[in-house]
Amino acid sequence: MILSVLILGLVTAQRLGELVVARRNTAQLLEKGGVERGAEHYPLMVGLHAAWLAGLWILAWDRPPNLAWLAVYGVLELLRIWVLATLGPRWTTRIIVVPGETLVRKGPYRFISHPNYAVVVGEIAVLPLVFGLTAYAVVFSLLNASVLWLRIRAEEAAFAEAGSQPAA
Numbered sequence: 001m002i003l004s005v006l007i008l009g010l011v012t013a014q015r016l017g018e019l020v021v022a023r024r025n026t027a028q029l030l031e032k033g034g035v036e037r038g039a040e041h042y043p044l045m046v047g048l049h050a051a052w053l054a055g056l057w058i059l060a061w062d063r064p065p066n067l068a069w070l071a072v073y074g075v076l077e078l079l080r081i082w083v084l085a086t087l088g089p090r091w092t093t094r095i096i097v098v099p100g101e102t103l104v105r106k107g108p109y110r111f112i113s114h115p116n117y118a119v120v121v122g123e124i125a126v127l128p129l130v131f132g133l134t135a136y137a138v139v140f141s142l143l144n145a146s147v148l149w150l151r152i153r154a155e156e157a158a159f160a161e162a163g164s165q166p167a168a
Helices: 002-031 039-060 067-090 115-130 134-162
Strands: 035-037 095-097
Touching: 002 035, 002 039, 002 067, 002 095, 035 134, 039 115, 039 134, 067 115, 095 134, 115 134
Parallel strands: none
Antiparallel strands: 035 095
């Protein structure tokens, strides 16, 4: 039980910390002339993630964690760090297009177009599995897939409209 609360506490602190960084980065990108796109689906995305985490607190706080799944989640967090470090001040939870900037094509972006979303897909599925919540993992994975479908379409349209090209 103590380990479960610790895990959920760390994930919650991480997410809240990321929101602080995202807010700062968003403000800086907007100051550089950035324009937000896809804002209409942003509350849906935030609501989904908040519901996912709140539900885990309700259902998992007293469940013993599966250490193998926890190790998988740890690997996902290392990948998350790689993505955030690669994007640096360009990382945000919103879609902000700064005219004239090129798309990032280094780090994990050399291998796939949306590594951050790939990590999120893994996190949404794996953290519930740490606590033996298979049905929860499936339900939230399906909900997340529907939000990501909207999100990725909006992001790709925004970058295409801005004429953003991959960096050399």
